[in-house]
Structure formats: C-alpha cells, structure tokens
Amino acid sequence: MSFVTVKNVFQTYGRRPIIERVNVEIEEGEFISIVGASGCGKSTFLRLLLAQETPTFGSVSIAGAAPATEPGLDRGVVFQRYSVFPHLTVRDNIVAGGSFRRPWGRFFGAERKAAMARADETLARCGLDHVADQYPATLSGGMQQRLAIGQALAARPRVLLLDEPFGALDPGTRLSMHEFLTELRAETLMTVFMVTHDLHEAFKLGDRVLVFDKPRWDPHDPNAYGATITFDFDARDGGIPFQALEEKTHVLQAH
Numbered sequence: 001m002s003f004v005t006v007k008n009v010f011q012t013y014g015r016r017p018i019i020e021r022v023n024v025e026i027e028e029g030e031f032i033s034i035v036g037a038s039g040c041g042k043s044t045f046l047r048l049l050l051a052q053e054t055p056t057f058g059s060v061s062i063a064g065a066a067p068a069t070e071p072g073l074d075r076g077v078v079f080q081r082y083s084v085f086p087h088l089t090v091r092d093n094i095v096a097g098g099s100f101r102r103p104w105g106r107f108f109g110a111e112r113k114a115a116m117a118r119a120d121e122t123l124a125r126c127g128l129d130h131v132a133d134q135y136p137a138t139l140s141g142g143m144q145q146r147l148a149i150g151q152a153l154a155a156r157p158r159v160l161l162l163d164e165p166f167g168a169l170d171p172g173t174r175l176s177m178h179e180f181l182t183e184l185r186a187e188t189l190m191t192v193f194m195v196t197h198d199l200h201e202a203f204k205l206g207d208r209v210l211v212f213d214k215p216r217w218d219p220h221d222p223n224a225y226g227a228t229i230t231f232d233f234d235a236r237d238g239g240i241p242f243q244a245l246e247e248k249t250h251v252l253q254a255h
C-alpha cells in the first residue's frame with residue numbers, strides 16, 4: 001500500500017467546487033512538486049493532507065490512517081507557514097522546531113547542548129549563523145522566511161509540506177536552499193509536498209510534478225467546476241526537459 005493515498009477527493013466551499021475527483025498515490029520518500037494556476041486549489045490540497053480540513057467527499061490516508069489533526073511524534077508534519085516565535089532568538093527558534101517531536105517539547109542538560117549544536121548546524125546551512133542571537137523582528141523578510149524553513153526542517157518531519165517556500169527569496173539564497181533541502185532529503189526518508197509557481201524549480205527538486213488544472217471550464221461561470229490533477233510527470237533523472245514541454249505545447253503544423 002502507498003504511504004499517502006488520496007482517493008476520489010472533492011472539496012467544496014459553500015456551493016463552489018474547488019477540487020474534484022483527485023486520486024493520487026505517493027510512496028514514502030518521494031518529493032512531489034505541485035504546480036498550477038493561481039486559485040486552483042493547491043493550498044487547499046495541502047490543507048487536506050495536513051487535516052486542517054476534511055474533504056467534502058473522498059478520503060486521504062497517510063501511513064494507513066486518516067491524517068492526525070495535530071502534528072505528533074508518529075507523524076511529524078510541519079507546515080512551512082507556521083510563523084516563527086517572536087520572543088525567541090533565532091537559535092532558540094530552531095531548537096524549538098526540533099523539540100516539536102518530543103512529548104514534553106523541551107530539551108534539558110546534555111540533550112539541550114546537543115540540540116543547540118544541531119541548531120547551529122541548521123543555522124549555518126540556512127546562512128543564519130551570524131544572527132543566531134538576534135530576535136526575528138531584526139531580520140529581513142527573506143531571512144525570516146529562511147528561519148521558518150530551517151525551523152520546519154529541524155523537526156525532521158516524516159512528511160514536509162511546503163507552500164511556495166522559496167518564493168520570496170533572492171536567486172542566490174534560493175539556490176542554496178535547494179541544496180540544503182536536497183542534502184536533507186538524502187539524509188532522511190522525508191516525503192515532501194512542495195507547491196511552487198516556478199516550473200524549473202518543480203522539475204529540479206521533484207521526483208514527480210503534479211499539475212492542478214480545471215479540465216472543464218464554463219466561460220460564463222468560471223467557478224462552476226473545480227480543479228483536478230491533470231498531469232503526473234516523472235521528473236527523476238532530470239525528468240522531462242522543461243524546454244521540451246514548452247515546445248510541445250507550442251508546436252504548429254507546417255501545413
């Protein structure tokens with residue numbers, strides 16, 4: 001059985017369908033990139049995996065059970081959009097991220113020392129070691145976002161959900177975060193779902209790229225139908241070259 005199974009899922013807000021007939025199976029350790037037009041339900045899909053919402057119809061299961069409503073020891077889901085703690089220093093924010101997996105949520109004595117050392121490693125990887133003792137409010141927006149990503153990764157979750165995690169970062173920082181995430185995946189068996197608007201990033205990082213789109217469209221009522229997964233690309237080993245995709249969609253017949 002697959003690690004994550006999404007079976008015939010529909011999600012409707014009021015009378016408006018957002019996603020419909022979504023079926024997908026994910027193996028543990030896969031990196032799933034999710035792309036699609038704005039407003040077609042990508043974040044809604046992540047919320048269903050997080051159990052922040054329950055589907056109007058259909059089912060979601062993770063490791064053979066409905067996803068727990070709280071991130072826990074058994075299923076360390078951490079969502080990138082959880083904001084950082086303003087009253088903790090940058091280093092303590094990372095330590096706190098790592099402690100989410102503990103039943104009492106705190107480290108003491110030698111364990112705390114080890115947690116601080118691990119936090120310093122994560123901070124160096126995120127390029128935040130020089131601001132370890134500062135508070136988040138003193139950081140730029142991009143640095144705060146890097147801290148949020150570092151905090152999420154510090155918990156070493158079994159499933160990591162990322163909603164446009166690198167969208168606000170400058171190109172250089174973005175590349176180093178790609179490397180960081182790739183290294184971390186090599187070290188853990190983490191399953192990753194990442195929503196991105198950057199196709200190149202989607203194919204570079206993902207094992208698979210899921211495309212959300214509306215297969216049915218009523219020009220008189222654009223909200224009449226929901227979106228579903230219209231493509232499931234295998235992006236391993238370089239995947240389908242990004243350019244080839246573009247060319248294919250723009251092929252004109254010579255005659």
Ligand SMILES: Nc1ncnc2c1ncn2[C@@H]1O[C@H](COP(=O)(O)OP(=O)(O)OP(=O)(O)O)[C@@H](O)[C@H]1O
Nearest residue numbers: 013014018036037038039040041042043044045195
């Ligand atoms: N709780 C809610 N109640 C009603 N409508 C909602 C709710 N959450 C989202 N929506 C609507 O559902 C649609 C899908 O939203 P969602 O955020 O999942 O899309 P998205 O694909 O992630 O978009 P983007 O790429 O712009 O982030 C949007 O039109 C949004 O306005």
